[in-house]
Amino acid sequence: xxxxxxxxxxxxxxxxxxLFADVQGFTTLSDQMDFEDISDLIRExxxxxxxxxxxHGGYIDKHIGDAVMAVWGAPHAGEDDAERAVSAALTxxxxxxxxxxxxxxxxxxxxxxxxxxxxxxVLAGYVGARGEYTVLGDTVNIASRLExxxxxxxxxIGESTYRLVRGAFQMRRLAPLLVKxxxxxxxxxxxEGVLEKPGPVRYRSxxxxxxxxxxxxxxxxxxxELYQQAxxxxxxxxxxxxxxxxxxxxxxxxxxxxxxSVNEPHVNLLxxxxxxxxSRAPYxxxxxxxxxxxxxxxxxxxxxxxxxxxxxxQMLWGRQLGQVSAVEAxxxxxxxxxxxxxxxxxxxxxxxxxxINRAYEFTRELLKRTCAAGPTILLLDDLHWADSGSLGLxxxxxxxxxxxxxxxxxxAVRPGILRQYRNLTNAAVVITLKPLSANPNLVAEAYPAxxxxxxxxxxxxxxxxxxxxxxxxxxxxxLLQSHSTGNGQPATDEGAVQLPDSxxxxxxxxxxxxxxxxxxxxxxxxVVGRVFWTGAILAAAHQSTGTGLLRPHLEALENVxxxxxxxxxxxxxxxxxxxxxxxxxxxxxxxxxxxxxxxYSLLPLKYRRQYHLAIAHWxxxxxxxxxxxTMADHLERAGAYPEAAQQYESAAHYARxxxxxxxxxxxxxxxxxxxxxxxxTRPLTSTGMLRSQS
Numbered sequence: 170x171x172x173x174x175x176x177x178x179x180x181x182x183x184x185x186x187x188l189f190a191d192v193q194g195f196t197t198l199s200d201q202m203d204f205e206d207i208s209d210l211i212r213e214x215x216x217x218x219x220x221x222x223x224x225h226g227g228y229i230d231k232h233i234g235d236a237v238m239a240v241w242g243a244p245h246a247g248e249d250d251a252e253r254a255v256s257a258a259l260t261x262x263x264x265x266x267x268x269x270x271x272x273x274x275x276x277x278x279x280x281x282x283x284x285x286x287x288x289x290x291v292l293a294g295y296v297g298a299r300g301e302y303t304v305l306g307d308t309v310n311i312a313s314r315l316e317x318x319x320x321x322x323x324x325x326i327g328e329s330t331y332r333l334v335r336g337a338f339q340m341r342r343l344a345p346l347l348v349k350x351x352x353x354x355x356x357x358x359x360x361e362g363v364l365e366k367p368g369p370v371r372y373r374s375x376x377x378x379x380x381x382x383x384x385x386x387x388x389x390x391x392x393x394e395l396y397q398q399a400x401x402x403x404x405x406x407x408x409x410x411x412x413x414x415x416x417x418x419x420x421x422x423x424x425x426x427x428x429x430s431v432n433e434p435h436v437n438l439l440x441x442x443x444x445x446x447x448s449r450a451p452y453x454x455x456x457x458x459x460x461x462x463x464x465x466x467x468x469x470x471x472x473x474x475x476x477x478x479x480x481x482x483q484m485l486w487g488r489q490l491g492q493v494s495a496v497e498a499x500x501x502x503x504x505x506x507x508x509x510x511x512x513x514x515x516x517x518x519x520x521x522x523x524x525i526n527r528a529y530e531f532t533r534e535l536l537k538r539t540c541a542a543g544p545t546i547l548l549l550d551d552l553h554w555a556d557s558g559s560l561g562l563x564x565x566x567x568x569x570x571x572x573x574x575x576x577x578x579x580x581a582v583r584p585g586i587l588r589q590y591r592n593l594t595n596a597a598v599v600i601t602l603k604p605l606s607a608n609p610n611l612v613a614e615a616y617p618a619x620x621x622x623x624x625x626x627x628x629x630x631x632x633x634x635x636x637x638x639x640x641x642x643x644x645x646x647x648l649l650q651s652h653s654t655g656n657g658q659p660a661t662d663e664g665a666v667q668l669p670d671s672x673x674x675x676x677x678x679x680x681x682x683x684x685x686x687x688x689x690x691x692x693x694x695x696v697v698g699r700v701f702w703t704g705a706i707l708a709a710a711h712q713s714t715g716t717g718l719l720r721p722h723l724e725a726l727e728n729v730x731x732x733x734x735x736x737x738x739x740x741x742x743x744x745x746x747x748x749x750x751x752x753x754x755x756x757x758x759x760x761x762x763x764x765x766x767x768x769y770s771l772l773p774l775k776y777r778r779q780y781h782l783a784i785a786h787w788x789x790x791x792x793x794x795x796x797x798x799t800m801a802d803h804l805e806r807a808g809a810y811p812e813a814a815q816q817y818e819s820a821a822h823y824a825r826x827x828x829x830x831x832x833x834x835x836x837x838x839x840x841x842x843x844x845x846x847x848x849x850t851r852p853l854t855s856t857g858m859l860r861s862q863s
Contacts, residue, residue: 178244180294185242186254187287187309189316192235194280210274217264225257230303243293243304248738248745251288251333258284258324285316287327314348324360331358335427339364342431382424383615384605392425399577400544405567410581412602414763415639418581419550437545443554446698449798451829454559456506466752468791471509478503485539498531505827507795525828529565537574547578553586558829564592604636616645639761640672676767689718690733695768696780702754706730708787709780716776751791782807794823814843
């Protein structure tokens with residue numbers, strides 16, 4: 170008796186994206202053509218299909234007659250599996266359309282393809298006498314049903330896939346589908362193509378927890394009303410989502426803009442996130458916004474950055490004639506966010522305050538022309554970290570004017586931060602988020618994976634979390650991880666449920682549940698800030714020898730850091746960005762600023778200085794002059810006061826050059842203090858990055 174072949178992959182539950190594609194027309198042709206001719210035709214079509222799937226990283230599970238099943242996420246996972254699957258589907262349709270139009274084979278022009286895609290948990294392993302590796306579960310069944318109910322020539326995806334790829338593709342919501350074996354209709358989306366205009370900044374996830382936003386229907390309704398008021402009016406409308414940490418401000422922004430982009434695919438989304446680590450960088454919010462829109466990076470060569478910026482402004486400027494050209498506008502707006510135009514004839518004619526005023530005017534004109542091309546949303550997250558220059562420019566955009574500017578500005582902020590900006594607070598429609606009600610039904614609705622838990626357990630989750638959605642979500646993840654029945658389902662024994670009594674304790678427990686290396690990577694990343702880069706972590710990691718934070722094998726550090734980052738992403742503690750502030754460096758973001766603060770608090774004080782110093786020197790190689798304040802902050806925390814004072818002075822000089830007087834005064838004052846501070850006498854603070862704007 171022969172021994173069964175070795176099985177290289179374990180049987181396990183995995184998060185995957187499943188694609189079913191079915192070629193329509195073979196059955197009809199088989200009645201009209203010789204089977205050898207049909208066979209040749211099928212082989213050519215499958216060659217096209219298979220190559221497209223494999224080119225996008227998919228695993229071909231099986232061919233079933235005139236259909237194919239492919240999987241992303243098993244046996245190996247990537248952070249962009251769902252996006253790759255949808256891209257493969259669009260390539261399939263384009264390749265088949267080109268083949269049928271160009272092929273001389275009889276019957277080829279009659280072929281069309283239906284594609285259905287779904288994402289979710291499956292059981293991956295080996296089945297059958299031949300031990301074939303495959304995936305099983307309801308996720309596979311739904312993908313198949315989506316394919317069979319779709320129209321030939323289309324790509325239809327499920328709700329879970331949509332949540333992972335929104336912002337990358339142009340999609341349209343379909344009527345809920347009734348499918349065999351499902352008691353309730355399922356929501357499906359038609360993928361119409363790759364998004365022509367860049368969407369908001371996107372961070373990818375490899376996690377498998379399905380979550381639904383609950384308890385925010387009235388807020389969503391109010392946002393839709395304000396959006397309509399803006400696009401149908403002549404003046405900008407500012408809506409501010411205000412709430413304490415963890416109440417779901419960013420989630421509400423994401424859900425609203427995602428729904429809007431499906432219902433109105435031609436909406437323009439301009440987005441930026443303020444960062445604590447850049448809160449003293451003049452006009453950082455606007456720099457981030459234009460960099461995101463035009464594809465600029467911090468470390469682009471100056472001539473490349475200027476060329477990208479002019480080209481981007483020209484696209485938004487359009488063909489509408491005016492007193493100034495797009496190039497002139499680009500020079501003024503670009504100079505405000507740190508681009509250099511040494512030979513600009515336009516800037517030479519407007520020195521000092523006049524240059525700043527012109528930059529403000531051209532920013533408003535650029536937004537006006539963007540609005541003229543279609544409905545436009547300015548999405549500004551974490552405004553409590555915004556620098557004063559960015560907020561001042563936002564105030565200017567909101568000032569009453571004779572021209573039409575139907576712009577919807579949507580921001581998120583913690584309570585009390587914008588009080589000193591009266592024009593903003595007076596103009597804003599404030600939507601205050603409150604904790605969710607302690608209703609166990611809301612918990613079950615928000616997290617389908619635990620809906621079968623007993624009511625007392627759901628009630629305990631609602632009670633302990635005090636209606637804080639972020640606390641609730643981390644609790645559910647811990648519950649699923651620590652109390653599993655072995656088949657991926659949470660235990661139903663009430664006595665097995667032990668919930669931390671604070672969000673800080675919960676986040677610390679989540680970090681402690683990681684492998685030693687992944688936990689070390691998380692702690693090093695926290696030194697960089699909420700947003701961090703692989704290279705910055707490696708720079709700090711090289712200083713970790715002897716600290717016990719990472720394994721002391723310097724030659725393997727790159728692999729250790731890479732593996733640790735992948736674990737953080739799988740645990741949904743951090744997300745990789747589709748793009749980066751620094752070209753050539755993968756960018757990540759902590760799930761929440763609170764998580765970053767907790768990770769930083771776990772670092773021993775005696776080691777923090779060397780990490781901050783390494784990161785400051787890494788930034789010095791990449792960052793432009795407007796990041797001098799961030800470098801100075803790291804140097805100060807490293808105890809390198811003379812270097813920090815020098816960087817603060819450099820940052821102050823730059824801030825004055827772009828009219829950010831408040832930042833310049835603060836930075837210069839900081840430099841003066843450090844010049845007179847003896848070494849090693851000041852305590853190293855435990856959280857935050859640059860000091861608050863208050």
